[in-house]
Amino acid sequence: MNVEAHIKTEKPIPLKSKTIIHLSLVQNKINERFHAALKPFDISLQQFNVLRILRGQKGAPANLNTINERMVTKMSNTTRLVDKLIIKDFVARQICENNRRKVEIFITEKGLVALAEIDTIMNQTEQVILEGFKESELVQLNELLDKL
Amino acid sequence: MNVEAHIKTEKPIPLKSKTIIHLSLVQNKINERFHAALKPFDISLQQFNVLRILRGQKGAPANLNTINERMVTKMSNTTRLVDKLIIKDFVARQICENNRRKVEIFITEKGLVALAEIDTIMNQTEQVILEGFKESELVQLNELLDKL
DNA sequence: TTTATACATTTGTATATACAATAATTGTGA
């Protein structure tokens, strides 16, 4: 992805600025692909992320704090994100008996089935996005990103 | 930025998945910093981007299409983005005489003054974000991002 | 000229997200 061409500018951009823009463009592209992949399932990337987190709990419920901590993109309002998953019947919520301020959220059987299907597509999408990379290049990229 | 630690997971993540997550985390971090830097100026990143594009026109007006093409993050509704800049008196809009379907948008003197000030902070922020990088590493990072 | 089609932007509307205020519960120190 050539930065200058992408934002239709002729003049060269300073290296640091270019890097920042480059990262944004890449992220936008990734988001677009994921968004397109999720469209048939009528679920957002954030909702998908929450489902994965809940599955990762392996039966144990998660409260909102836990979900928030584990989300890739932190949200300011996870309550309503979970609400949307409850409407779809993909997760259930109940008050924590030990500490009634907390809630316990867990993925339903229906949610697990849906997630399994969605997961396949999302993994394929990941493969496609990164198909141009050799393993060594991925390692290198991650090392560079670690510096940020 | 360590991915596993950041999303509080113990188990290692497959390299491709990790790379995708890594890019998201990095982007979130960059956005947060920019957002914080822009807060005192009461302007959004998108609005800032439009102002820069208009300044880049060097006096020539831009129509909505041009702005859209040049934006780093494309928006579905640039009209209302421009509206907000008009309210602040940072840009002006008039109907194109040659083709009255088009509009001509240009940055005002007040917009230029504001942008100059904001630009300074934004450049500083860029420097801070990328302070851990040697020039060669930035080149390398851009080369890797080009593969996406 | 009339009709149709394409173009450029705006507007309506639904959804998403951010942020602050509120509510409910629990923990803690006097």
Add this chain to the structure above:
DNA sequence: TCACAATTATTGTATATACAAATGTATAAA
């Protein structure tokens, strides 16, 4: 025990963004 602070989640509200429909203008075809 009581008052007060801390914790956890929810709700209200404002703003942002996505997407489709509508508006107004220009171009082309019949």
